[in-house]
Amino acid sequence: MVTIKDIARESGYSISTVSRVLNNRSDVSPDAKRKIEEVVTRFHFVPNNNAKQLKQNNSRTIGVLVKGISNMLFANIVEELHRMIERTAYTLNISYLDEDADEVEQAILLCRERKPIGLLFLGGNPEYFKKGFAGVGVPCVMVSNRANELGFSNLSSVATDDVAAAQCAVDALFEAGHRKIGILGGDPEKSYTSLQRFRGCERSFAAHGAAMDAGLCYEKAHFSFESAYRAMERLLTRYDGLTAVFAMSDVMAIGAIRALRDRGLSVPEHISVIGFDGTSLAEYYNPKLATIRQSYQTLAARSIEILFGQIELKKEAIHEIVPFEFASGESIRIIK
Amino acid sequence: MVTIKDIARESGYSISTVSRVLNNRSDVSPDAKRKIEEVVTRFHFVPNNNAKQLKQNNSRTIGVLVKGISNMLFANIVEELHRMIERTAYTLNISYLDEDADEVEQAILLCRERKPIGLLFLGGNPEYFKKGFAGVGVPCVMVSNRANELGFSNLSSVATDDVAAAQCAVDALFEAGHRKIGILGGDPEKSYTSLQRFRGCERSFAAHGAAMDAGLCYEKAHFSFESAYRAMERLLTRYDGLTAVFAMSDVMAIGAIRALRDRGLSVPEHISVIGFDGTSLAEYYNPKLATIRQSYQTLAARSIEILFGQIELKKEAIHEIVPFEFASGESIRIIK
DNA sequence: TTGTAGGCGTTATCAA
DNA sequence: TTGATAACGCCTACAA
Numbered sequence: 001m002v003t004i005k006d007i008a009r010e011s012g013y014s015i016s017t018v019s020r021v022l023n024n025r026s027d028v029s030p031d032a033k034r035k036i037e038e039v040v041t042r043f044h045f046v047p048n049n050n051a052k053q054l055k056q057n058n059s060r061t062i063g064v065l066v067k068g069i070s071n072m073l074f075a076n077i078v079e080e081l082h083r084m085i086e087r088t089a090y091t092l093n094i095s096y097l098d099e100d101a102d103e104v105e106q107a108i109l110l111c112r113e114r115k116p117i118g119l120l121f122l123g124g125n126p127e128y129f130k131k132g133f134a135g136v137g138v139p140c141v142m143v144s145n146r147a148n149e150l151g152f153s154n155l156s157s158v159a160t161d162d163v164a165a166a167q168c169a170v171d172a173l174f175e176a177g178h179r180k181i182g183i184l185g186g187d188p189e190k191s192y193t194s195l196q197r198f199r200g201c202e203r204s205f206a207a208h209g210a211a212m213d214a215g216l217c218y219e220k221a222h223f224s225f226e227s228a229y230r231a232m233e234r235l236l237t238r239y240d241g242l243t244a245v246f247a248m249s250d251v252m253a254i255g256a257i258r259a260l261r262d263r264g265l266s267v268p269e270h271i272s273v274i275g276f277d278g279t280s281l282a283e284y285y286n287p288k289l290a291t292i293r294q295s296y297q298t299l300a301a302r303s304i305e306i307l308f309g310q311i312e313l314k315k316e317a318i319h320e321i322v323p324f325e326f327a328s329g330e331s332i333r334i335i336k
Numbered sequence: 337m338v339t340i341k342d343i344a345r346e347s348g349y350s351i352s353t354v355s356r357v358l359n360n361r362s363d364v365s366p367d368a369k370r371k372i373e374e375v376v377t378r379f380h381f382v383p384n385n386n387a388k389q390l391k392q393n394n395s396r397t398i399g400v401l402v403k404g405i406s407n408m409l410f411a412n413i414v415e416e417l418h419r420m421i422e423r424t425a426y427t428l429n430i431s432y433l434d435e436d437a438d439e440v441e442q443a444i445l446l447c448r449e450r451k452p453i454g455l456l457f458l459g460g461n462p463e464y465f466k467k468g469f470a471g472v473g474v475p476c477v478m479v480s481n482r483a484n485e486l487g488f489s490n491l492s493s494v495a496t497d498d499v500a501a502a503q504c505a506v507d508a509l510f511e512a513g514h515r516k517i518g519i520l521g522g523d524p525e526k527s528y529t530s531l532q533r534f535r536g537c538e539r540s541f542a543a544h545g546a547a548m549d550a551g552l553c554y555e556k557a558h559f560s561f562e563s564a565y566r567a568m569e570r571l572l573t574r575y576d577g578l579t580a581v582f583a584m585s586d587v588m589a590i591g592a593i594r595a596l597r598d599r600g601l602s603v604p605e606h607i608s609v610i611g612f613d614g615t616s617l618a619e620y621y622n623p624k625l626a627t628i629r630q631s632y633q634t635l636a637a638r639s640i641e642i643l644f645g646q647i648e649l650k651k652e653a654i655h656e657i658v659p660f661e662f663a664s665g666e667s668i669r670i671i672k
Numbered sequence: 673t674t675g676t677a678g679g680c681g682t683t684a685t686c687a688a
Numbered sequence: 689t690t691g692a693t694a695a696c697g698c699c700t701a702c703a704a
Binding site: 350352356364368390391 | 673674675676679680681682
């Protein structure tokens with residue numbers, strides 16, 4: 001392995017001068033710079049990151065904690081983050097967590113082990129934050145969840161207004177004439193996102209003078225095809241006369257639609273379905289899925305910008321709401 | 337920041353003894369072990385990875401180079417790798433590359449910067465390997481491509497027989513009575529996988545006494561919804577009387593189906609479609625997509641096993657073929 | 673069973 | 689503008 005020492009020896013300069021060239025500092029003669037650079041390329045020398053980071057005690061790494069491995073929106077955001085970060089000096093360190101895992105505990109571990117300069121939470125449970133976030137020292141951004149009420153000075157957030165967005169989704173069903181509406185979502189006690197969307201549903205029901213009996217209409221599932229498939233089956237057995245379903249993610253909606261079709265029910269002829277997230281999947285699905293479109297590009301871009309703002313410009317934590325959009329699709333039938 | 341020194345001071349033992357406990361070595365008295373562990377947990381001490389890796393000059397990191405960010409099969413494999421690795425002492429370092437990027441060049445960079453103990457290539461172009469792989473010193477596994485002909489002693493492979501699998505896919509179309517068959521795939525000059533599947537198509541055509549005019553029936557696309565959508569449009573304009581399409585990935589197939597539907601053509605009534613990969617997407621799509629199922633679990637599991645075999649057991653490079661399966665779906669119509 | 677000391681590859685301080 | 693040299697936190701002979 002070729003080290004800075006070899007470059008020093010080969011170029012006739014000292015280690016320090018080589019180090020200066022490598023970090024392009026100004027106090028080096030053009031001559032030295034040229035010569036050293038020549039040797040560096042000739043030897044294909046690349047600095048040892050471990051040594052560098054050990055010395056500087058910072059890592060140019062941004063930790064990303066992703067809750068829920070089948071979450072397409074998160075997958076899209078991660079892709080986008082990759083794209084944005086790849087031509088910079090930073091690296092992403094991505095950890096995938098179970099939907100119900102304690103992301104704050106993981107974050108603390110990650111910080112000690114990898115010394116990231118900042119953290120991005122894709123999904124997160126405020127309960128865990130209240131309990132343990134004080135132990136996280138670096139700037140963080142919670143993506144797709146609001147964190148303003150938590151009041152941590154190093155925790156920003158970029159989120160969709162889940163209450164309003166879910167309400168908008170269910171409104172669309174009511175407005176199409178549906179009254180017997182089922183809901184597929186995460187466990188509101190464990191997933192804050194699900195809780196918020198649940199509240200949005202309640203508001204929509206109330207606004208349309210309907211009673212929302214969660215025991216009847218709400219079915220818990222994980223954010224995956226399979227889990228939603230099974231949840232839809234349970235809902236179907238239980239809820240007589242059901243005409244429409246709101247699924248709290250596109251992946252869930254698609255799992256549900258397959259369950260319906262397997263029972264001989266088609267969408268939207270027999271049952272209308274609306275999803276959530278607005279991933280490209282929704283657009284390419286058959287029928288084109290009605291959904292709430294969150295802009296993953298905006299979510300990704302803003303979260304990085306805010307994080308860098310906190311890290312480099314020492315800005316304060318901010319809490320941003322990213323607008324959502326209703327995408328009509330073809331999966332809702334207007335009845336009556 | 338709490339270091340091993342603090343633990344030593346606090347516990348009354350020396351740094352080495354603490355280090356021994358941390359690496360649970362046997363030559364420590366139970367007493368020391370107990371005491372030191374108590375201090376470790378009390379101080380929430382976690383070793384500094386940079387220092388550790390600098391010293392050991394190995395990183396317990398497995399580098400993963402993923403070619404093509406929209407490739408669902410790769411996404412599934414990556415998920416699976418995560419799942420398998422998370423409870424071990426190893427970490428994954430994943431880099432996403434463009435479909436046409438030089439993965440070997442990236443691999444060399446990655447090795448110098450991160451010192452992975454091994455590398456997994458998800459997709460790869462043999463040309464790049466011939467050119468530069470000699471510069472990669474660590475054990476590697478090429479996943480989903482054969483690498484036996486390359487003859488590198490540190491390069492294994494786990495792959496589907498792409499020629500046979502593609503042939504099987506096109507055979508299914510011929511056997512359903514189709515003769516005017518279009519093909520959507522990557523650029524055979526840049527993507528080895530695409531080239532192999534292209535050859536499989538040729539064989540199928542030949543076996544059914546049909547001439548395969550690539551200029552007419554083959555349309556290039558990237559492995560994404562959008563790109564396949566546009567490719568399908570081009571194919572449709574050019575190929576009169578087309579009745580079936582083989583797409584070299586499920587994502588492509590779905591992009592194509594949307595393009596067909598947007599032109600008022602339905603699947604399989606007007607045009608039959610078969611995909612490739614057998615991701616869960618295919619199963620949940622409407623219509624359920626006929627496809628070639630590659631077992632991403634097997635691919636992931638075997639690639640890790642083989643890699644560890646090479647790393648820890650110093651085994652030789654091996655080249656494995658993982659069986660594929662035809663999944664019939666609902667997207668092929670039998671004509672005549 | 674435990675401790676001492678040297679070194680991993682780099683950066684940074686200080687002196688030349 | 690350059691060069692010695694001391695850290696960074698950890699592991700590991702080797703010695704006790």
